[in-house]
Amino acid sequence: DAGITQSPRHKVTETGTPVTLRCHQTENHRYMYWYRQDPGHGLRLIHYSYGVKDTDKGEVSDGYSVSRSKTEDFLLTLESATSSQTSVYFCAISPGEGNTIYFGEGSWLTVV
Amino acid sequence: QKEVEQNSGPLSVPEGAIASLNCTYSDRGSQSFFWYRQYSGKSPELIMFIYSNGDKEDGRFTAQLNKASQYVSLLIRDSQPSDSATYLCAVILSGSARQLTFGSGTQLTVLP
Numbered sequence: 577d578a579g580i581t582q583s584p585r586h587k588v589t590e591t592g593t594p595v596t597l598r599c600h601q602t603e604n605h606r607y608m609y610w611y612r613q614d615p616g617h618g619l620r621l622i623h624y625s626y627g628v629k630d631t632d633k634g635e636v637s638d639g640y641s642v643s644r645s646k647t648e649d650f651l652l653t654l655e656s657a658t659s660s661q662t663s664v665y666f667c668a669i670s671p672g673e674g675n676t677i678y679f680g681e682g683s684w685l686t687v688v
Numbered sequence: 689q690k691e692v693e694q695n696s697g698p699l700s701v702p703e704g705a706i707a708s709l710n711c712t713y714s715d716r717g718s719q720s721f722f723w724y725r726q727y728s729g730k731s732p733e734l735i736m737f738i739y740s741n742g743d744k745e746d747g748r749f750t751a752q753l754n755k756a757s758q759y760v761s762l763l764i765r766d767s768q769p770s771d772s773a774t775y776l777c778a779v780i781l782s783g784s785a786r787q788l789t790f791g792s793g794t795q796l797t798v799l800p
Contacts (some may be wrong), residue, residue, distance in 0.1 A: 619788075
């Protein structure tokens with residue numbers, strides 16, 4: 577158990593609505609990540625954070641924004657959800673050992 | 689060319705056999721390599737990581753790294769039906785500290 581909680585775990589939303597996914601960790605790790613996973617594409621990095629208010633873009637950041645106002649919380653926001661953002665979203669943390677990362681349980685998002 | 693490539697499979701092996709999973713990467717400067725296991729509907733779990741050329745063993749799992757040929761492999765000895773899952777290879781590309789780039793995964797089925 578990496579001490580990561582994602583919420584909501586499942587959500588269905590309509591096209592054009594804003595959606596925020598929350599990742600909460602209990603271990604005060606500095607590095608946090610948001611990945612999405614789609615068939616045929618594997619896991620792709622959306623955004624990551626290396627500290628409070630320190631974030632950077634990943635491979636597939638268009639249409640997403642993030643915020644980290646506290647060490648323990650990393651929020652992913654879809655400003656105006658589209659059907660192409662239907663996916664499974666995984667939060668991850670890096671405790672530092674060997675640059676390994678550990679994943680949360682995932683959030684299943686469907687945009688209709 | 690994808691930065692990290694894996695055969696999607698499915699790969700089937702009989703129970704008790706050795707399963708061999710392969711991964712190639714395009715960035716010669718990559719330094720860190722990881723194997724994750726993902727059961728259907730679950731999040732990826734870290735199996736092991738390897739940094740140096742050669743073999744690294746952990747229980748029934750052996751990771752093999754050949755930087756000259758730019759491939760990393762995972763051997764699973766005495767395969768069990770519980771090993772049936774998708775195996776994900778991940779690489780930290782040069783200049784991408786603490787950001788893992790994943791392959792699309794290989795689906796493994798161990799037949800009883």
